[in-house]
Amino acid sequence: MTPRPWGLLARFDRPAELVGAAERAREAGYRRLDAYSPFPIEGLSDALGLRPTRLPLLVFAGGAVGGLAGFGLQVWAMAVDYPLVVDGKPFVSWPSFVPVTFELTVLCAALTTVLGLFALSGLPRPHHPVFGADGFERASRDGFFLAIEAADPLFDANETRDLLTTLGAREVADVAE
Amino acid sequence: MKGPESEVLGPLRGHDFASVEDRIGGIVLARKAPRAWTAGIAVALLLLLGFLYGTTYLLAVGVGIWGVNAPVGWGFAIINFVWWIGIGHAGTLISAILLLLRQPWRTSINRLAEAMTLFAVACAATFPALHLGRPWLFYWLVPYPDTMGLWPQFRSPLVWDIFAVSTYGIVSLLFWFVGLVPDLAAMRDRARGRAARMAFGVLAMGWRGSAEHWRSYETAYLLLAGLATPLVVSVHTVVSFDFAVSVIPGWHSTIFPPYFVAGAIFSGFGMVLCLVIPLRRLYRLEDFITDKHLDAMAKLLLASGLIVAYGYGMEAFMAWYGGGTYEVYAQTNRFRGPYAPTYWSLLVCNVLVPQLLWSRRVRRAAWALFAISLIVLAGMWLERFVIVVTSLHRDFLPSSWGMYAPTRWDWVLLVGSLGLFGALMFVFVRLLPMISIFEVRASLPQAHVERGREGGQ
Numbered sequence: 024m025t026p027r028p029w030g031l032l033a034r035f036d037r038p039a040e041l042v043g044a045a046e047r048a049r050e051a052g053y054r055r056l057d058a059y060s061p062f063p064i065e066g067l068s069d070a071l072g073l074r075p076t077r078l079p080l081l082v083f084a085g086g087a088v089g090g091l092a093g094f095g096l097q098v099w100a101m102a103v104d105y106p107l108v109v110d111g112k113p114f115v116s117w118p119s120f121v122p123v124t125f126e127l128t129v130l131c132a133a134l135t136t137v138l139g140l141f142a143l144s145g146l147p148r149p150h151h152p153v154f155g156a157d158g159f160e161r162a163s164r165d166g167f168f169l170a171i172e173a174a175d176p177l178f179d180a181n182e183t184r185d186l187l188t189t190l191g192a193r194e195v196a197d198v199a200e
Numbered sequence: 201m202k203g204p205e206s207e208v209l210g211p212l213r214g215h216d217f218a219s220v221e222d223r224i225g226g227i228v229l230a231r232k233a234p235r236a237w238t239a240g241i242a243v244a245l246l247l248l249l250g251f252l253y254g255t256t257y258l259l260a261v262g263v264g265i266w267g268v269n270a271p272v273g274w275g276f277a278i279i280n281f282v283w284w285i286g287i288g289h290a291g292t293l294i295s296a297i298l299l300l301l302r303q304p305w306r307t308s309i310n311r312l313a314e315a316m317t318l319f320a321v322a323c324a325a326t327f328p329a330l331h332l333g334r335p336w337l338f339y340w341l342v343p344y345p346d347t348m349g350l351w352p353q354f355r356s357p358l359v360w361d362i363f364a365v366s367t368y369g370i371v372s373l374l375f376w377f378v379g380l381v382p383d384l385a386a387m388r389d390r391a392r393g394r395a396a397r398m399a400f401g402v403l404a405m406g407w408r409g410s411a412e413h414w415r416s417y418e419t420a421y422l423l424l425a426g427l428a429t430p431l432v433v434s435v436h437t438v439v440s441f442d443f444a445v446s447v448i449p450g451w452h453s454t455i456f457p458p459y460f461v462a463g464a465i466f467s468g469f470g471m472v473l474c475l476v477i478p479l480r481r482l483y484r485l486e487d488f489i490t491d492k493h494l495d496a497m498a499k500l501l502l503a504s505g506l507i508v509a510y511g512y513g514m515e516a517f518m519a520w521y522g523g524g525t526y527e528v529y530a531q532t533n534r535f536r537g538p539y540a541p542t543y544w545s546l547l548v549c550n551v552l553v554p555q556l557l558w559s560r561r562v563r564r565a566a567w568a569l570f571a572i573s574l575i576v577l578a579g580m581w582l583e584r585f586v587i588v589v590t591s592l593h594r595d596f597l598p599s600s601w602g603m604y605a606p607t608r609w610d611w612v613l614l615v616g617s618l619g620l621f622g623a624l625m626f627v628f629v630r631l632l633p634m635i636s637i638f639e640v641r642a643s644l645p646q647a648h649v650e651r652g653r654e655g656g657q
Binding site: 037038039042057058059060061062063064065066067068071073075076078079082086096097100101104105107109110112116119120122123125126127129130132133134136137139140141143144145146147148149150151153154160162163164165 | 349355370389405411413416418424428431441639642648
């Protein structure tokens with residue numbers, strides 16, 4: 024029994040070929056596309072029609088929460104929970120709360136950036152069908168791959184393979200589910 | 201963009217996507233380490249042993265084994281802390297600020313410099329902790345709802361320090377790790393041994409270089425750089441507040457924050473050069489870290505050194521111009537007091553010697569640069585000695601004046617911390633790619649996609 028196909032994986036030799044192929048595949052109507060490359064490639068997201076990432080909004084929210092919580096913590100600790108006169112300053116001596124507020128803003132924003140990056144990328148993820156494809160280890164070396172998923176309504180094992188070959192793919196591999 | 205980039209990365213022209221990885225990743229995947237590595241880590245571990253010995257004795261007996269006493273309550277521990285944390289700053293400058301300024305040459309050295317930052321912060325953090333007297337209660341500095349019903353005193357620069365240094369340590373670690381993930385994936389795909397594959401696989405977390413990944417990745421990397429840039433400035437600013445917020449003559453000065461930040465970058469570039477020059481030779485990385493890289497770093501060393509020199513000048517000028525009795529005395533005590541030799545040697549190390557860097561020949565001579573960097577590192581350590589000791593030993597009341605001398609345990613911990621740093625550095629270059637493979641790949645000429653170009657052939 025052959026395993027269910029996940030899709031097709033085409034390898035290109037150069038980044039420019041991958042970008043071009045991604046554009047053409049989209050023009051042909053394919054939507055369930057992904058590309059794999061050893062480094063970020065300029066224009067590839069646009070060619071694949073990816074929407075801009077929402078990460079900056081998340082990071083802004085994380086930073087805002089960190090800053091407000093940091094300032095709130097200090098006001099609460101120094102003026103409400105255990106009011107203590109230091110150096111004759113008022114209880115809410117906000118200028119001296121600035122450094123800790125700033126540091127906590129940066130800390131929470133940075134943690135949100137990293138957690139957000141992995142969450143939006145769906146990582147950590149121990150396995151993915153493309154790892155099973157022959158030659159995929161070159162995606163971290165010198166291979167530039169375009170994948171078309173079998174879930175795409177236009178997907179047809181033969182036609183899609185022909186399209187990828189005409190787009191200049193060096194190899195087209197089947198990817199099992 | 202093509203101009204400066206191809207100039208700096210000129211020798212990379214012979215490389216392709218695969219050869220970059222073979223050269224850089226090959227160092228990690230090689231079965232045997234070079235003999236110099238083995239010798240180096242042996243020395244570092246020996247020094248680390250001294251550090252552990254000194255620390256154990258300190259924990260058993262107490263800070264009385266150090267030379268600190270009234271009136272100089274801050275001795276080597278604080279000097280070493282400021283010195284180490286300052287060294288870390290160049291790493292963040294290279295990885296974050298030069299990224300935002302679009303300096304493509306940073307690609308060859310950012311990984312190494314970030315590792316240096318992490319390890320320098322680790323060394324720095326041990327000193328104030330050991331200085332606490334009861335280091336095992338260090339967590340009292342962190343705000344948490346404790347049974348004593350107390351809070352840290354948030355108006356104190358020492359509490360700000362805890363927040364600044366721990367945030368700096370965590371953010372540097374995150375930045376470094378995020379930068380490593382694509383390379384860890386490459387190592388996972390290339391490693392032969394089962395254990396290595398497992399270890400790299402777990403750390404790479406299933407990274408597969410998908411366009412979705414890269415899209416978020418590039419944004420995240422820029423955001424982290426944008427966050428790290430004000431952070432690094434804030435860290436040494438807060439460190440300088442430890443001094444400037446007090447009323448001790450010679451410390452109570454508004455020039456301290458910028459002067460400390462410049463000094464931090466100055467010493468950090470000294471350390472980067474001290475690491476890069478021998479490593480590049482040991483691992484034959486001249487293709488990636490060229491003489492032009494050294495030249496660029498030497499220029500930054502010179503520039504930050506000039507800011508530091510300006511700081512020394514302004515310190516003396518403001519003491520004279522302000523006319524405060526104690527400020528003037530603190531300054532003349534530096535020039536002519538019992539610690540005058542340290543002051544004059546710091547001027548030689550930090551102001552005079554770096555002037556050699558105006559010469560292009562010196563900037564291109566690796567070993568001259570290495571020697572100058574060592575001198576700068578020593579000079580920056582002396583600067584912190586002068587700031588800490590000369591201000592404290594003679595303040596307002598001559599009746600409370602005194603002298604400070606380090607004991608042998610002070611020296612054991614200073615030299616031992618070099619062992620800690622060295623050992624971490626040696627382990628790092630053996631286990632992880634010390635140059636960012638994917639960033640070097642992305643800067644190869646064949647990586648560029650010309651705009652408006654239709655693909656295929």
